[in-house]
Amino acid sequence: MNAPLAPLRVREGGTADRAAIERFLEGRAEVQPFHLPAWFDAVERGCGQKSHWLVAERGSAVEGVLGLSHVRSPLFGSALVSAGFGVGGGIVGAGAEALAEAAWTLAQRLGCGSVELRGGVLPEGWERRQGVYFDFARDLPADDEAILKGIPRKQRAEVRRSLGFELKVDIGRGLNAHYRVYSESVRNLGTPVFPRGLFEAALDALDADIVTVSKDGTPLASVLSVYHGGVVYPYWGGGTAGARAWRANDRLYYELMRHAARRGCTRFDFGRSKAGTGAFSFKKNWGFEPQPLVYAVRG
Structure with missing residues (x-):
């Protein structure tokens, strides 16, 4: 029994x-x-x-x-x-x-x-809240050529343009450059700047690194990403006012895709964005389809 x-x-x-x-x-x-x-x-x-x-x-x-x-x-x-x-x-x-x-x-x-x-x-x-935030994630090809081909034509052209510029790509834990770029970016958007200590703690506690794109020694775009379960999460990033002229943001995410694939990641999670925002459109331009996020709230 x-x-x-x-x-x-x-x-x-x-x-x-x-x-x-x-x-x-x-x-x-x-x-x-x-x-x-x-x-x-x-x-x-x-x-x-x-x-x-x-x-x-x-x-x-x-x-x-x-x-x-x-x-x-x-x-x-x-x-x-x-x-x-x-x-x-x-x-x-x-x-x-x-x-x-x-x-x-x-x-x-x-x-x-x-x-x-x-x-x-x-x-x-519990109250369900949905239709405000959307997630953007898709599979990540294993090699550089497939990654580039997987980007929609118009966005792929921007990436190719960025590859024609003499930009320097650094991958590691360079928080000083990253935090300067991130802070300028979010201030320009009128949103609060998160404390540097959060990023220091994330780098220490999690499987994380930073990719930064620079021109002539000046950082233009940077992102701190977290890795888990074969997925890369580009989480805290941004670009300076000078990034657009050099297509630094386009280069940034292409290089992150390449780097993540070399690390063995098979999925790229671009994170959440609100419908109707510039970030929402930017991620769609890269070929990511929005998936609604559903949160449960009580109180």
Whole structure:
């Protein structure tokens, strides 16, 4: 006679649970960088957003997890988000309803007005928000010629033009040049500049590197990318006012595709953009089809 199945219970996780959480997440196809303890470490260290973990267990076996960042904003108040500074996150594995309820209980205890899950298994009864953000991802060919041929004709012409300029491409951990370019780019867009400490922490905690394109010693375009599960995520990037004349952004992403393929990546995730924005159009020009992102919100 089979023993009865142990009940599923949810509890808050701590430092002692880290290894078990990492083992549970390892190799799962749905897991993105935004689910990893290392991501939450980087966000907490770089921005001061404290991380919390909820673990669903049956006996001593982990069956589901949910990482959360405690986000505080002068404009929007306090919230638990999975994941802070991430375009994805959410519940992984079993026990979605119990984990979601535990997240709401934790939010109330911490004085948070809402909980937002940016992916994963979405709990029943929570508000679904979609049609605002779209993700852009597709398979990445293995060789340079196939990568170039896979770019639509008009955008491919821009890449070829960039290849005709004497531009220097650096790949590594050159954060000084990257942060100067990134800061100028987002200031020109009128959006907040994230703290340098976030990028330092991401480079330390995650499998990440930086590609920078320069002309005559002046950095023009740069991107910090994260790698996980054979996917490259170009995450924090931008270009200066002088980048367009040299097609530096076009060169940047072509070189990143080549570099990621050499690293063994088979998929390129261009990240999320809002419909109707310049970034949305730019990614479509590269041949990426928008896929709607669905977030679950309570509160």
